[in-house]
Amino acid sequence: MDYCASARNLEEASGRDNFRFVKGDVNSTDLVYHVMVTEQIDTVMHFAASTHVDNSFGNSLGFTTANVAGTHVMLEAARACGDQIRRFVHVSTDEVYGENDSYDEAHGNQEDKTRLEPTNPYSASKAAAEMLVKAYARSYGLPVIVTRGNNVFGPNQFPEKLIPKAILMTARGMRLPVHGSGKNKRSYLYVEDVAEAFDCVLHKGETGRVYNIGTTVEQTVLEVVTSVASLMRPDAEVDELIEHVDDRPFNDLRYYLDCSSLTELGWQQRTPFIEGLKKTVAWYTRSGVEEYWGAGAVERVLVAHPRKPGDKAAGCTTAAELKRRELKLIMSSGQLKDLASPSADGGSSGGSASAPKFLLFGRTGWLGGMLAKLLHDGGHDVSFASSRLEHVADVEQEIERSGCTHVLNAAGLTGRPNVDWCEEHKAEVLRVNVIGTLALAAACRAHGVHLTNLATGCIFHYDEAHPQDAERDAETLVAL
Numbered sequence: 391m392d393y394c395a396s397a398r399n400l401e402e403a404s405g406r407d408n409f410r411f412v413k414g415d416v417n418s419t420d421l422v423y424h425v426m427v428t429e430q431i432d433t434v435m436h437f438a439a440s441t442h443v444d445n446s447f448g449n450s451l452g453f454t455t456a457n458v459a460g461t462h463v464m465l466e467a468a469r470a471c472g473d474q475i476r477r478f479v480h481v482s483t484d485e486v487y488g489e490n491d492s493y494d495e496a497h498g499n500q501e502d503k504t505r506l507e508p509t510n511p512y513s514a515s516k517a518a519a520e521m522l523v524k525a526y527a528r529s530y531g532l533p534v535i536v537t538r539g540n541n542v543f544g545p546n547q548f549p550e551k552l553i554p555k556a557i558l559m560t561a562r563g564m565r566l567p568v569h570g571s572g573k574n575k576r577s578y579l580y581v582e583d584v585a586e587a588f589d590c591v592l593h594k595g596e597t598g599r600v601y602n603i604g605t606t607v608e609q610t611v612l613e614v615v616t617s618v619a620s621l622m623r624p625d626a627e628v629d630e631l632i633e634h635v636d637d638r639p640f641n642d643l644r645y646y647l648d649c650s651s652l653t654e655l656g657w658q659q660r661t662p663f664i665e666g667l668k669k670t671v672a673w674y675t676r677s678g679v680e681e682y683w684g685a686g687a688v689e690r691v692l693v694a695h696p697r698k699p700g701d702k703a704a705g706c707t708t709a710a711e712l713k714r715r716e717l718k719l720i721m722s723s724g725q726l727k728d729l730a731s732p733s734a735d736g737g738s739s740g741g742s743a744s745a746p747k748f749l750l751f752g753r754t755g756w757l758g759g760m761l762a763k764l765l766h767d768g769g770h771d772v773s774f775a776s777s778r779l780e781h782v783a784d785v786e787q788e789i790e791r792s793g794c795t796h797v798l799n800a801a802g803l804t805g806r807p808n809v810d811w812c813e814e815h816k817a818e819v820l821r822v823n824v825i826g827t828l829a830l831a832a833a834c835r836a837h838g839v840h841l842t843n844l845a846t847g848c849i850f851h852y853d854e855a856h857p858q859d860a861e862r863d864a865e866t867l868v869a870l
Contacts, residue, residue, distance in 0.1 A: 392440070394548035396683050416460035423467040431471070435479045435592065436464050439519075442550050443485070443512045444695060447639050450511035454828055457515035458522070459820060465526045466816070478534045479592060480523045484577075484604060485513035486538060489642035500648045501538070501600035509640055518824070521849070533597040537588070540604035540647060544581030544666060545673035548683060550691040552611065553578070553667070556618040557674040559692050560631065566619060567694035570637030572612030575644040577605045580666030583659050590657040604647035605659050617664070621671060635694040748772040749792045751779065751830070752800030757844060761798055775801075779826025786833040796840045799830055809848075 391397070391413065403409045410429065414421045416438045425431065440446070440456040461480070468475045487499040488507030508514040526532040543553040556566050579587075587603045595601060609617075612632075619631045673679065680688045748765055752758030753774035765772040773792065777784035779801050789797065802823045803812065812819045827843060834841040 393687070394442070394550065394683070396546070396548075398682060399546050417455065417463055419463050419467065422463055423470055426467050426471050426474070430474065432474055432476045433479075433592070434464065434468055434475060434477070435481065435588065436461065437481045438464075439481070439516070441483075441512065443510055444550075444638065446510055446512035446515070450515075450832065451825070451828060453511050453515040454518070454825060457512075458518045458824060461519040462522050462816065462820065465522060465532065469526060469530045469532060476533060477592070477597065478523075478532055479588070479595075480520065480534060480536045481588075482520050482536055482538045483513060483516050484538050484540050484602070484645040484647055485510070485642065486517040486520060487645065488513070490644040490646050499602070499646065501602055501651060509642055510638075527598060535591060535595045535597055536600040537591055538600065538602050538647070539584065539587075540577040540579055540645065542581055542584045543578050544670050546682075547581070548691070549674075549688055552576075552614060553618065553670060554674055555692060556615050557622070557671055558680075558688060560619055560622045561675055562692070564692065565633045566615050566631055567635045568612055568615055568632055569635060569694075570641060572610055572615070572634065573643070574611050574641055575608045575646070576611060576614065577608050577645065577647070578614070578663055578666075579603070579605050579659065580661035580663075580669075583661050583666075586660070587652060587657050590652070590655050594655040599651070601652050601655075602647040602649045603652060604649050606649075607663060608644070608646065609663070617667060618671070621664075621667060622675075746770065746795045747793060748796045748798060749775050749789065749794035750798045750800065751775045752798075752802070752844075755800055758798075758800035761800060778822075779830055780821050782826070782829040782833075785826075785830055786836075789833050789837055789839060794839055796842070797830070797834050799827065799841065799843045802827075804846075 397411070400409075400411055404411070412421075412425055414425075416422065426434075438456075438460060440453045446453045465478070468478050484499070486506045486508050487504055488509045490499065506517045506520070508517045520536055523534050523536060527534045541552075543551070547554050549555045549558050559566055584603060591601050591603075615632060616628050619626070619628045623631060748770060750758055750762055750765075750772060751774075753762070758774075762772055762774065773794075775785070775788055775792075777788045779785060779799075803815075803819045831841055831843070833839075
């Protein structure tokens with residue numbers, strides 16, 4: 391189990407005839423398939439994920455591994471079970487939409503009309519996972535449902551999240567950290583209401599559909615923290631209990647959902663925020679709650695910018711420090727051990743702003759060759775990269791050594807001789823096209839180099855209703 395999990399959350403279900411707990415890794419293909427077959431699983435509700443956004447800025451590759459590759463394993467195991475699987479519910483997040491266009495307008499993101507615009511590594515990994523889910527639905531006929539939910543709060547939640555952290559810090563007499571101005575709006579649903587929403591989707595939802603799970607009641611982060619402080623310390627000056635700290639590298643201003651599809655199934659919010667908050671405060675202030683996740687777990691997260699156990703850069707708060715830490719994590723994964731140190735300020739690898747210098751990945755492909763010819767004919771300084779995307783250390787070193795100002799990525803596995811090849815070589819395709827591209831983006835970011843990634847029109851869905859797709863069209867990214 392991950393650091394934020396606790397087997398004690400399963401105590402109410404243990405002992406029941408229809409319950410069995412299997413401790414394992416969502417990325418273990420053999421184990422996941424074995425459990426589905428031996429237990430004759432017919433319904434999958436896929437909640438497993440890395441979810442803490444703060445951590446994703448410093449360990450984005452870990453989020454891709456858990457959220458994208460892990461989802462792929464679940465899907466592949468379900469596909470291999472054939473008609474045994476009657477329903478596969480994939481739990482996503484409201485963050486895949488990105489922030490709303492308006493800070494105040496009451497027009498929520500709609501499941502079938504709002505395009506996905508994730509803005510942080512966590513939400514990007516969840517959006518990528520959704521594309522795999524949709525691809526398996528179309529390619530293999532897997533009966534899937536996707537949910538995208540607002541923030542959840544209530545008892546038993548690991549206290550790295552805003553509300554339980556604020557409760558425990560207030561109980562200890564600590565000041566409550568608020569990222570940035572605290573004006574970012576969020577919507578919170580009490581955990582019992584969310585459980586009822588999933589029960590409703592599971593039994594009444596239509597396969598192939600996406601359902602938003604949320605509330606129309608919005609609060610700023612500052613208002614949420616103020617509510618906690620006022621409830622627990624009614625005689626104190628709230629302003630004296632709060633401190634504003636460094637913001638995230640990027641922090642969406644608002645996620646507002648249109649949940650009419652869910653309400654049409656018969657679900658409705660039953661617990662007002664303050665009522666749920668009182669129940670939550672009562673649970674976290676009871677005796678023994680701090681040992682719920684093991685010794686020292688709570689103390690570690692009661693800070694402004696927590697990190698997972700073992701992270702050496704737990705105190706990083708600046709963007710430059712986070713960039714260096716992310717790149718080190720990528721370079722140290724698997725067999726990659728060497729890392730060329732970024733510059734002290736996390737800045738550019740060199741080059742003149744008035745004379746761009748291009749480094750092009752994909753020299754053996756038709757598109758890469760044409761791009762190089764166009765740039766060369768235009769008098770630009772362009773060279774081919776000799777490193778391969780999956781060899782991350784070589785990529786980082788080549789970017790630094792080349793002194794490029796712009797990277798063009800036309801590399802990738804597209805199939806030999808056609809896309810069917812990719813179906814039988816999923817691990818290689820993910821390693822190059824997903825992990826390799828992510829690592830290239832991290833290396834470019836660390837050196838201040840502009841990256842242009844050339845993707846494929848195959849991510850769009852064409853039919854009679856959509857004979858031609860434009861980049862800004864709503865809901866066009868549908869993997870086939």
